[in-house]
Amino acid sequence: MCCQIFTKLNDRPDIICKVFKIKLDELLKDLKNESIFGKPKAIVYTVEFQKCGLPHCHILLFIQQSEKTRSSHDIEQHISAEIPDEQMQPKLYKLVQKFMVHDPCGVLNVSNPCMVNEKCSKFYPMAFCERTLIDNAGFPKYKRPDNGHTMNKKNVDVDNRYIVPYNAALLLKYSCHINVEYTCQTSTIKYLFKLFGFEIQFKEPNIICLPFHLPNEQNVLYEDHQLLENVIESATAKDSMFMGWMKANKEFEVACNLTFAELPSYFVWDKQGHLWRPWKQGHTFANILSVDGVAFYTYKEACYALGLLQDDKEFIDAINEASSWVSPFYIRRLFAMLLMSNNIVCPDVVWQQCWKHCADDVLYDKR
Ligand SMILES: [Zn+2]
Incomplete structure (x- = not known):
């Protein structure tokens, strides 16, 4: 027994x-x-x-x-984050007190297990809010009015900011912690990943990001507190990966035949030394501009000649298509917008093919 x-x-x-x-x-x-x-x-x-x-x-x-459930009013009908009236709903009051109060944390109790780096990892206490709101991204902010209502939890009086969102009917029926939240599309997908325990990062084979840039336009990373002189000094002393590739070209014969993308297959980037080291040395800014013996003025033109950029056919098609149902005034605006978007590779080519649509009304207006 x-x-x-x-x-x-x-x-x-x-x-x-x-x-x-x-x-x-x-x-x-x-x-x-x-x-x-x-x-x-x-x-x-x-x-x-x-x-x-x-x-x-x-x-x-x-x-x-x-x-x-769409409007904030609908959400309020289903989800509450408020202390119930003790006189009117004594049973619900007791259940909220027992199951739906986030343990006092922050200034009320800095050693609560939820505290990480002196902040509540669950974001309590929440801000007071006079009515339920849905922000632009679709996330709800539940009604937590600053009405002076408090309830005692672990010998501390907490207000609406500490109430975990609940559904009154479910809480009354099941008498246990049931946190109920409204969720939008984006967070639903994130939540599903969490539910299924899916990995959200995977790299195979190892992927290395190769940033490239125009002369003197490399990214410079620095901390807020760093002095400007030190930032400039270290930026000029350290090569970017792209500049390192050019130096490797001068230094190692084998690197001369490697494109920037091929380099990591034979060389490894030394983060401390800011240089590429062979692991198993030419390209310069000037010869990137040269394609099949033709020297281009811009890197964009060189890329275009190499076939790395799409041609402008889609823009020409768009203007041609639009010309059949909008006025030349709008075609001119469309062309200007496309120019401003900086997506057209060769604006003069597009202009040569489409200028008649832009100028269709000029003669008429001049008459
Ligand atoms: Zn907390």
């Missing part, structure tokens, strides 16, 4: 698992059938286990377009 007295929740993992599963099944049934948030078209969930072994679940609910 077992006379052991169980004092902690995780002393009985068998019961925890059974109760958790019963509640989860019931919750999923509610979410599917009872239409608490509207009829869902899809549900995704994962069960995770905290360090102490207690299970919890992340559920993502996709609501049918027609019933989708």
Whole structure:
């Protein structure tokens, strides 16, 4: 006979698992059938286990377009981040106090486990907010009015800024921590990645970023506190990877036949020394301008001759097409906009092919 007295929740993992599963099944049934948030078209969930072994679940609910919660008023109907009225809703008040208050942190308790670098990693306390808002990116800011309402948690009086968003009906029924949040498209996808535990970074083979630049236009990295003289001194003393490639061309015969992109296959970039070292030395700024013996004035023209840039056919097509349904006035504006966007490689070529559309009304106007 077992006379052991169980004092902690995780002393009985068998019961925890059974109760958790019963509640989860019931919750999923509610979410599917009872239409608490509207009829869902899809549900995704994962069960995770905290360090102490207690299970919890992340559920993502996709609501049918027609019933989708859109306005901030709709969100307020489903999600609350406020302390309920203790007299009017005593049961809900007790449940919020027990399950939906972020433990006092920040100035109230600097040693709470949520604190990282003297800041709450969960962003509590949240800012007061008189009504629920959705920002331009689609993220909600829940209503947390500065109305003087407080509740005691761990011997500290906390206000609405510490309430974790909840749904009153779910909290009353399940009597456990159920954080409910509205999420927009972007964060839904991020959340799905988190749910599925997908890697968000993968590199195979090893990828090296090769920045190139015009003479004296390389990026210079410096810290806010650095003196300007030191920034200039170190910038002039250190070669960029691109300049390093040119030096390697002079130094190593084998590098002469390697393009900038091919160089990392045979050389390794020494971050300290700011130079390429052979691991298993010509290109200069001047000879990049030369293609098949023809010297170009700009790097863009040289790239064009090498076929590295797209031609301007799409711009010519766009102007030709537009000319059939808009006036020459608008064609001129379109041409000017294309010029300003700096995407046309050879503006004179485009002009030669399209100037008649731009000037179609000139003779008429002059008559
Ligand atoms: Zn915190």
